Amino acid sequence: MPDAYDLVVLGSGTAAQVASSRVRAAGWTVAVVDHRPFGGTCALRGCDPKKMLVSGEEALDAVRRMRGHGVEGDVRIAWPDLMAFKRSFTDPVPQKQEKRYCDQGIDAFHGLARFTGPDTVTVEGRELKARHVLIATGARPVPLGVPGEEHVATSDDFLELESLPARVAFIGGGYVAAEFSHLAARAGAEVTVLQRGARMLPKFDPDLVGWLMERFDELGVDVRTGAAVNRVEKTGQGFLVHAVADGREQTVAADLVVHAAGRVPDLDALDLAAGGVALEGRRLRLNEFLQSVSNPRVYAAGDAAGSGPPLTPVSSHDAKVVAANLLEGNHARPDYRGVPSVAFTVPPITTVGLGEAEARERGLRFRVKSARVPQWFTARRLAERIYGYKTLVEEDTGRILGAHLVGPHADEVINLFALAIRHGLTAADLKGTMFAYPTGASDIGYMA
Ligand SMILES: Cc1cc2nc3c(=O)[nH]c(=O)nc-3n(C[C@H](O)[C@H](O)[C@H](O)COP(=O)(O)OP(=O)(O)OC[C@H]3O[C@@H](n4cnc5c(N)ncnc54)[C@H](O)[C@@H]3O)c2cc1C
Numbered sequence: 267m268p269d270a271y272d273l274v275v276l277g278s279g280t281a282a283q284v285a286s287s288r289v290r291a292a293g294w295t296v297a298v299v300d301h302r303p304f305g306g307t308c309a310l311r312g313c314d315p316k317k318m319l320v321s322g323e324e325a326l327d328a329v330r331r332m333r334g335h336g337v338e339g340d341v342r343i344a345w346p347d348l349m350a351f352k353r354s355f356t357d358p359v360p361q362k363q364e365k366r367y368c369d370q371g372i373d374a375f376h377g378l379a380r381f382t383g384p385d386t387v388t389v390e391g392r393e394l395k396a397r398h399v400l401i402a403t404g405a406r407p408v409p410l411g412v413p414g415e416e417h418v419a420t421s422d423d424f425l426e427l428e429s430l431p432a433r434v435a436f437i438g439g440g441y442v443a444a445e446f447s448h449l450a451a452r453a454g455a456e457v458t459v460l461q462r463g464a465r466m467l468p469k470f471d472p473d474l475v476g477w478l479m480e481r482f483d484e485l486g487v488d489v490r491t492g493a494a495v496n497r498v499e500k501t502g503q504g505f506l507v508h509a510v511a512d513g514r515e516q517t518v519a520a521d522l523v524v525h526a527a528g529r530v531p532d533l534d535a536l537d538l539a540a541g542g543v544a545l546e547g548r549r550l551r552l553n554e555f556l557q558s559v560s561n562p563r564v565y566a567a568g569d570a571a572g573s574g575p576p577l578t579p580v581s582s583h584d585a586k587v588v589a590a591n592l593l594e595g596n597h598a599r600p601d602y603r604g605v606p607s608v609a610f611t612v613p614p615i616t617t618v619g620l621g622e623a624e625a626r627e628r629g630l631r632f633r634v635k636s637a638r639v640p641q642w643f644t645a646r647r648l649a650e651r652i653y654g655y656k657t658l659v660e661e662d663t664g665r666i667l668g669a670h671l672v673g674p675h676a677d678e679v680i681n682l683f684a685l686a687i688r689h690g691l692t693a694a695d696l697k698g699t700m701f702a703y704p705t706g707a708s709d710i711g712y713m714a
């Protein structure tokens with residue numbers, strides 16, 4: 267393998283895969299470096315393994331809903347088998363990824379990368395010279411800064427559990443806590459969520475989250491909001507999680523405590539100072555082309571860039587922007603209009619575009635249409651009581667500004683609203699479209 271490349275990519279996740287293959291296809295010499303198995307967070311420790319497990323939950327939930335409506339009998343989650351199902355997807359990923367790099371003529375290096383100069387990176391004692399470097403190192407759990415944080419498991423650890431402990435506590439109340447608490451509760455664990463914020467899932471519409479919270483209650487998930495965790499203590503039997511809520515100390519006993527308190531760009535190991543790559547707090551200082559403001563050889567994409575929301579489609583989008591700028595000179599800028607997001611609770615909750623409060627803050631003139639609609643056929647046929655929507659439509663233009671859905675098929679239907687927002691479609695456009703009936707999408711005409 268040579269020691270000099272047109273592009274050295276730090277990381278092997280979504281952003282790295284997309285950028286490296288585009289640049290290599292244009293004839294550049296490319297190396298990718300990762301210190302963990304190749305494939306990145308989404309495929310190995312995030313979206314995909316999580317959703318393999320959610321498949322078990324969905325099956326269980328379908329039986330629960332249809333019991334008394336022609337379906338009988340008890341079903342349960344067999345955790346080790348569900349984990350084996352997950353591994354049937356994740357285990358082959360690193361080898362497949364590495365073969366793909368090899369087939370493309372991209373050199374793959376294993377090890378922790380760090381800058382040794384503005385155009386040099388070292389990996390396991392080997393120095394690589396780089397005309398350009400792409401920082402695509404993703405994110406890691408934010409340090410909690412509380413005593414006993416070494417006892418706290420990460421989402422990575424949770425997704426590898428061979429058996430599910432009886433009592434699980436989550437620190438935080440966003441995506442990870444919502445998705446994993448549903449999973450753990452359905453698999454039989456006693457679950458507590460300690461959320462510092464005033465409500466669960468702050469990135470989603472508060473009314474819809476309120477409707478979804480009924481399912482948390484039914485599952486027996488003990489959600490404590492306004493509860494800031496300040497200490498984790500190891501005991502003979504497990505752990506005690508200490509939090510303060512309304513000035514009062516609360517304590518939760520658990521066999522497993524899971525970090526669900528947010529993630530930050532994973533940059534500490536990179537020795538950015540040696541590379542002349544400037545930081546602003548915990549974030550890279552980037553220009554509108556996702557290029558370092560202090561070292562023009564260096565670009566960033568995905569969670570490491572922290573430019574858009576930390577989601578897989580954003581990592582992929584950033585990578586396309588960077589590849590275009592590398593190959594054709596700086597001209598492409600990221601465009602984060604209409605990025606849909608789903609929390610894969612069962613049922614799922616979704617959001618795209620502006621929230622109601624944000625649209626008001628911006629002084630926009632818009633109408634809000636919102637209802638909880640368990641009586642609609644989509645929910646009736648599934649015996650699901652949680653189904654509702656909120657849409658924001660601009661007064662003068664009729665354009666969709668935001669859409670928020672909770673309930674069956676919300677995770678698919680939200681993509682049609684994303685299409686509408688990204689391409690400036692109006693409520694009339696959506697109402698005038700024929701959607702196959704009966705499907706989740708066929709409700710769109712009534713929502714817009
Ligand atoms: C539990 C969980 C569930 C998620 N679910 C979803 C979901 O359903 N939908 C969604 O859109 N998003 C989801 N996300 C977010 C999504 O996974 C990330 O936004 C996305 O994977 C980021 O991709 P990336 O390429 O930017 O970074 P990553 O995929 O994180 O890749 C970064 C890579 O860089 C490597 N690395 C770091 N530092 C170095 C170094 N110094 N040297 C060498 N290598 C290094 C890491 O080992 C890692 O493999 C989830 C995240 C988590 C944690």
Ligand SMILES: NC(=O)c1ccc[n+]([C@@H]2O[C@H](COP(=O)([O-])OP(=O)(O)OC[C@H]3O[C@@H](n4cnc5c(N)ncnc54)[C@H](O)[C@@H]3O)[C@@H](O)[C@H]2O)c1
Nearest residue numbers: 438439440441442461462463494495526527528529576608
């Ligand atoms: N379905 C998805 O797309 C999906 C799923 C999982 C993760 N992710 C990505 O991963 C990122 C990390 O997820 P996450 O759930 O860890 O973070 P998050 O940002 O969604 O939620 C973190 C929550 O933790 C709370 N918190 C922080 N410190 C706390 C403390 N000491 N005590 C109690 N509460 C505390 C905050 O109030 C916040 O609401 C997300 O931002 C998301 O982009 C996405």
